[in-house]
Amino acid sequence: MISVRLHPDKHSAAQAIAREIADLIRLRSESGKATVLGLATGSTPLPLYAELVRLSREEGLSFRSVVTFNLDEYAGLSADHPQSYRTFMEENLFRHLDIPAANIHIPDGLTDDAARECGAYEASIRAAGGIDLQVLGIGRTGHIGFNEPPSSADCRTRRVHLDEVTRQDNSVVFGDLAQVPRGALTMGVATILEARRVALLAFGAAKAGIVARAVKEAPSADCPATWLQRHPDCVFHLDAAAAQSL
Numbered sequence: 001m002i003s004v005r006l007h008p009d010k011h012s013a014a015q016a017i018a019r020e021i022a023d024l025i026r027l028r029s030e031s032g033k034a035t036v037l038g039l040a041t042g043s044t045p046l047p048l049y050a051e052l053v054r055l056s057r058e059e060g061l062s063f064r065s066v067v068t069f070n071l072d073e074y075a076g077l078s079a080d081h082p083q084s085y086r087t088f089m090e091e092n093l094f095r096h097l098d099i100p101a102a103n104i105h106i107p108d109g110l111t112d113d114a115a116r117e118c119g120a121y122e123a124s125i126r127a128a129g130g131i132d133l134q135v136l137g138i139g140r141t142g143h144i145g146f147n148e149p150p151s152s153a154d155c156r157t158r159r160v161h162l163d164e165v166t167r168q169d170n171s172v173v174f175g176d177l178a179q180v181p182r183g184a185l186t187m188g189v190a191t192i193l194e195a196r197r198v199a200l201l202a203f204g205a206a207k208a209g210i211v212a213r214a215v216k217e218a219p220s221a222d223c224p225a226t227w228l229q230r231h232p233d234c235v236f237h238l239d240a241a242a243a244q245s246l
């Protein structure tokens, strides 16, 4: 089931979700347990990551007991490529925290055996005890992670082709469409649905149409975010503009 939570703006949303994550980390670490977070890239989660960094600096929130799994990585980009998701995560989150490097997981975009890499990624998530809270954005195609339409509810971590709409949207960061990779490695829809809690973030009018489809259309591979309706604990954190078509 998807529940919708409206926030005055993306910064208030970031504060609320960061607080939820901080509470989860503190609660679990009190009983000696790790917290497993699923993380997203893109412009949407940036205020959330800034707020987590602030909580770490100003409130002493420790990430030593946190294990992370990112949703996806571009195929063909090295970890140190300026536009890789590894670089994005290092710059915007990890390098500002006390999280041990060994606790960070992002698919290897340079793998020469995608099936093995993706199988190992699924195995690492299971070995960590599964994802406690998965942070998601949503693409204009209805993708979650890089699960572009059509993506079935049972797909797992795998190599995928990027939709041209997504390549266009992401070309802003690359400066030139030709530089945007055509493929990626992504967690699957089934992998995402197994997370115990899901927090999807969407802000601004450009997301209103796809948010309405995700919430209201019958679940189908044509709009992969609709599969979230089958999740027992999924919250869409929206501002008024993103919620205007609900």
Ligand code: PGA
Residues within 6 Å of the ligand: 041, 042, 043, 044, 045, 136, 137, 138, 139, 140, 143, 144, 145
């Ligand atoms: P964005 O991307 O945060 O840059 O809008 C969201 C997504 O593609 O999942």
